[in-house]
Amino acid sequence: MKSSQIQIIQECVQQSKISVKDLLSRQVISRCTLKNDVEEINTVLQAKLKLDERKIYVSDQDRNICYKYLKKHNIKILPYYDAENRQQLLFLHMALSELDLNLQELADQLLVSKNTALTDVKRLREALTTQGILINYSRKIGYTIEGPEFSIRNEIVNSLRGLLRKSFSRYLLLETGYTSNSEIVLLKNRLLKIQSQVKMTFTEESLEELPILLSTLIKRAQQQRIKWHFPFEKYDIVNTSEYPTYRNVFRGMPNLNENDKLYMILQILSSTFLQINDELYGSGEVESAINEFVYFLENGCLMHFKDPATLKEKLALHLKPAIFRSLLSVNIRNPLTRVIMEEYSALYMKISEGISMIEKKISCHFSNEEKAFIAMIVISSMKEIVQDQSFKPFTALVLCRSGMSISKLLQENLKELFPNIAFAGTYAVDEISHAEVLPDFIFTTIPIDTEITTFVIPSVLDKQAKQKIQQQVEIAINQDIKKKTKELYGLLDDLFPDGNKANAVKRIEQFYQKDTGNTDEECNPFELKIEQFSMIEADSWQEVFQFAFGKLLERGSVNQRYVGRTLQLFEEDYPFMMIAKDCFLPHAKPENDVFKPDYQLVLVKNKVKFAGERELKMMIALAPSKQNEHVEWLLKINDALLQEKNIRQIEEISTIEAFYDLLKSSFELINE
The missing domain is CATH 1.10.10.10 (Winged helix-like DNA-binding domain superfamily/Winged helix DNA-binding domain)
Known part of the structure; x- marks a missing residue:
């Protein structure tokens, strides 16, 4: 093969998505030559590399084919x-x-x-x-x-985890000779076998990573053949009924002492799971910490969760192995840590505050990667959307190799973007065959070979990525006559027997309005709007309260029952509803008494005294969103009101316009 084709093959081993622009600049070849090279590689290697205007997409199967070619011809997998x-x-x-x-x-x-x-x-x-x-x-x-042998083995694990962040890492480690493909396969099969015995289910990522870690640790143990110990007294793993089953993973492997096996079993227990057995983890302390954490989120941060019990289960599923990772001083790989910290910065900071409560309770310290995973679990539960029962003409699956936390957050974001698609769940690549539905679309973070309409997307969707995928889906529907027919027929099918022409016409109008972009854009209920800012003089805090919530009642956002419940809670817990100097946020859970999310910001010209020495300068009447749209908005409000310059300016403000402009400019600075 030509040198340009060899370089493409080397790139295919290294990554799943190759930038065409970067490749062309490195090789100094034309797009036509690149196209011909990819076609030649596919022909000679019997691969299925996919080339479009921007990327070359490489599946796991194709990467393996490329590696075998380089190995056969004694070519380095990367230069x-x-x-x-x-x-x-x-x-x-x-x-x-x-x-x-x-x-x-x-x-x-x-x-x-x-x-x-x-x-x-x-x-x-x-x-x-x-x-x-x-x-x-x-x-x-x-x-x-x-x-210390404990420190050396921890560093081996951390070095391996660092290398495993790269898509070519498996092949690189095979090249070193410190692990072998046969041993990796053997360990993976044994891990698969013990799942049912110990009632624990590994994630796909764990099943790819663990055999490599264990195989390498076995090599270190067999080389050293020394007596060693490590500090691990918090959990009595050895005396659990499951311990012999885990120990059996290493049967027939010579020169391993009991501490070698225990250390490797702890590496297994610190992996990520889809299901875990609580006997090995001592759950009481953890569950107590989780309860306090969720209480803090619901009451201290006004986060609303559709299913708090499920959220607690997901947190436990992550936190219990995370404790072992902390005690072993090994790092988890979270490719989205920086993205989560930047995209959801205000939420991440508040969630981190709650995580510190967990750390104190269970005497652990979590890395930023662990904190980001916990934040992703919380955010996806906040964003969790109950799929309405209205007709959805299309179904879709979400594929993600990066773990349950990432795939769940991704699915919730996609639900928001595509209300006309019923999402049937998140899957690993090898689980597609077990899916109960044949989907119209697959949204995946890794390239796959399938006849189903597929969209390759990033794990976290920023604004640009959301716009792009919306355009791609719209084009896919509009260019596919079967899909357009399915969409229209589905909208009218239930109306034909009744001969309900008026409703049929109405639905057709709605359909073509959507098609031509004439539907009203959904507006954010927590945008800053000057009509939701007020300035009054008052004689009592009750007068301010009634004025603020009167605005919500006028707009039909809440009923009187919600206002009464909020008043009662405010009278009882007002110290906990102060979010900045002399600023109070009366609120209650939305339940069934909030009809639409809303707020009213009221600035009091004269400070009102209440409850002894306390003063009231500002009140925010809140009708919270069940989908937690208010949380980030409140964090921004809180940030703005805690700035010293804003505190001084608020004291001198004399018009609603100045009040509105102050907060608007503060929000813009926060968003930069």
């Missing part, structure tokens, strides 16, 4: 390693290699010069000092490491 991967590989070489490692050998293995290899060694030595691990050098045997 260079980045600095982070070099450091991870460097540590693995020192911890696992049976060779004497001098600088030249390390340079050859890392695909760099001796000078770069020496710099990498110095950086790694500095990074390991905090863990008590030392890098030694002698002319006779080269570079070696020494230190």
